[in-house]
Amino acid sequence: MKLGLGPLALKGMTGAELASLGSHAVAASFDAIWVAExxxxxxxxxxxxxxxxxxxxxxxxxxxxxxxxxxxxxxAEDIAIADLSTQGRIEVLLRLSSPAASRYGASAExxxxxxxxxxxxxxxSGAHVQWNGEHLRVPAQIDANQPAPTRLxxxxxxxxxAVPIWxxxxxxxxxxxxRTLGFGVAAPWRPAGxxxxxxxxxxxxxxxxxxxxxxxxxxxxxxxxGYFLVTARTSQEVAAAGRRLAGPLRMPEFxxxxxx
Numbered sequence: 001m002k003l004g005l006g007p008l009a010l011k012g013m014t015g016a017e018l019a020s021l022g023s024h025a026v027a028a029s030f031d032a033i034w035v036a037e038x039x040x041x042x043x044x045x046x047x048x049x050x051x052x053x054x055x056x057x058x059x060x061x062x063x064x065x066x067x068x069x070x071x072x073x074x075x076a077e078d079i080a081i082a083d084l085s086t087q088g089r090i091e092v093l094l095r096l097s098s099p100a101a102s103r104y105g106a107s108a109e110x111x112x113x114x115x116x117x118x119x120x121x122x123x124x125s126g127a128h129v130q131w132n133g134e135h136l137r138v139p140a141q142i143d144a145n146q147p148a149p150t151r152l153x154x155x156x157x158x159x160x161x162a163v164p165i166w167x168x169x170x171x172x173x174x175x176x177x178x179r180t181l182g183f184g185v186a187a188p189w190r191p192a193g194x195x196x197x198x199x200x201x202x203x204x205x206x207x208x209x210x211x212x213x214x215x216x217x218x219x220x221x222x223x224x225x226g227y228f229l230v231t232a233r234t235s236q237e238v239a240a241a242g243r244r245l246a247g248p249l250r251m252p253e254f255x256x257x258x259x260x
Contacts, residue, residue, distance in 0.1 A: 001217075001249040002203065002227040005238060006034030007064040007093065011043045018049070022057040024235040028242025032091060034062035034229055039069050040100035047082040047090075054086030062091035062229075064168075066100045068107075068116045073138065073152070076123035080158040088159035093186055093205070094167045096174060107135070114177055117167070121181040123154045124163060166205050166227075169196070184227075192219070195226040203227045210237055214248035 005025040008018065018035070025033040033053060037046030050063040063082070065075070083090040094117065098108035106112065115133045122129045128151035131138040139148045166186040167178035175196065178185050184202030187195070189209060196204035203225035208217065210231045217228050230245065232238045 001221065001225065002031045003029075003245055003249055004032040004034050004060075004062060004227065004229040005030045005232060005241070006062065006229055007036035007207075007231075008034065008233075009036050009038065009043075010046065010049055011038055011041055015052070018053060019056050020235060021232075021238060022053050024238040025242075026057050026059055028238050029246035030059060030238075030242060032060035032062050033057060034064060034091075034093070036064035037066060038100075039066045040097060040103050047078045047092075050090060051082040051085045054082070054089055060089045060091055061086055062093060064093040064095055066097045067094040067120075067167075068096060068101055068113045069104045072116045072120035072136070073123055073129075073154070076120055076154050077156075079124065079163055080154060080156050083158040083160055083163055084156060086159075090158075090160075091164045092166070094165060094183070096168070110173060111135070117177060117181055117183075121183070124158065124165075126153065126157060128153045162201070164202055166202065168207070186229075189220075191216070194222060195220050195224075195228075198225055205229065207231075210241060212241075212245070214245050217245065217249060 008021060022033050035046055035049045037044050046063040046065040050061045054061040079092060096113045101108040112135055115135050119131055119136055119138060129138050130151045139152050166184035167174055168186045169175040175185050179199050182200060184199045184205060185196035186205035186207060188207050195206045198204055205227040206220055208228050208230045212230055220226060230241050232241050
């Protein structure tokens with residue numbers, strides 16, 4: 001079982017507030033702390049914020065980012081640099097946001113996201129990429145760039161052999177795409193629901209409310225692994241969530257009197 005704090009919305013968040021929540025997440029025994037950009041509201045730089053936070057905390061750091069809004073090679077570079085700067089502790093949640101796509105002049109069509117995520121996965125795999133799709137060309141074959149190689153490889157490469165990446169799914173095709181590309185699947189919390197099945201090495205992820213109970217999360221995981229992101233907005237909420245969840249999730253027979 002893994003327990004993450006967040007994703008913390010970056011909109012309106014100061015650096016000092018983020019650093020304080022990070023220190024409280026460590027004290028409360030969270031495995032990771034997550035931030036969330038919102039490009040539809042003009043707030044990006046989720047990976048940069050996660051990289052900054054990684055300099056302040058010893059636990060893993062995650063970024064929930066809006067996929068399909070800038071070139072997947074640039075996104076792969078940002079992931080690699082954030083991973084290197086955190087010494088291999090970065091995690092990523094891809095959100096396929098149609099409102100954000102329309103704001104940025106990007107397509108909201110299924111094929112657009114499929115192509116972007118496929119190129120992203122190829123780039124992060126370390127392969128020398130050549131792609132001629134409906135929406136993207138890699139290399140771009142722009143006249144001003146000639147002569148250019150026929151294939152490109154990501155440089156620098158991430159510190160981790162495989163960066164943990166999940167796709168937030170609200171439709172069957174999103175889950176199918178995530179599994180085809182080797183990404184994990186994340187889903188919003190549903191009472192009495194189950195976490196998505198694991199994909200290879202990545203457990204299913206559930207995005208949980210701050211008042212989630214340990215017994216409900218254990219039921220959601222069943223006999224398999226689970227990764228639970230729990231929202232909190234204040235240091236008091238972080239501490240309360242840690243006391244309520246950290247011990248029981250890792251040790252289901254955890255004595256209840258210890259937290260009293």
